Amino acid sequence: MNVDPTEKNPTMIRTALIELYETELDLEPTDLALIDIAAPMLARAAQLDAVVKREGQMIPGGNRAGMFVLHPGIAQAQTNRASAASYLAKIRGEGEGAKRGHNARDAIAARWGNRV
Numbered sequence: 001m002n003v004d005p006t007e008k009n010p011t012m013i014r015t016a017l018i019e020l021y022e023t024e025l026d027l028e029p030t031d032l033a034l035i036d037i038a039a040p041m042l043a044r045a046a047q048l049d050a051v052v053k054r055e056g057q058m059i060p061g062g063n064r065a066g067m068f069v070l071h072p073g074i075a076q077a078q079t080n081r082a083s084a085a086s087y088l089a090k091i092r093g094e095g096e097g098a099k100r101g102h103n104a105r106d107a108i109a110a111r112w113g114n115r116v
Helices: 010-022 029-054 072-089 097-111
Strands: 057-061 068-070
Touching: 010 029, 029 072, 068 072
Parallel strands: none
Antiparallel strands: 057 068
């Protein structure tokens, strides 16, 4: 299962993220907590995308009549995705201390080889 960028249900996103990460790593409770923080952020970003799609990228606003501004939902969705990515980047899998980092690097190397 892949993580659908249009999915608005945090529970479905959480399930997809766990399934995705467990193909490479054995997740610990800390890793699951990071996913629990990131999933609602990704869901909110998808919700904001839907609002922007419905209302348009440019909306009336600003300090002059008839002036259009960029929809604030665009920036907020980008911020939510960036924040979620920073949490997901901390996922390392099982092990203690330095071994945790090696697990993550080994998983990345196994998946991507020398392309990273």
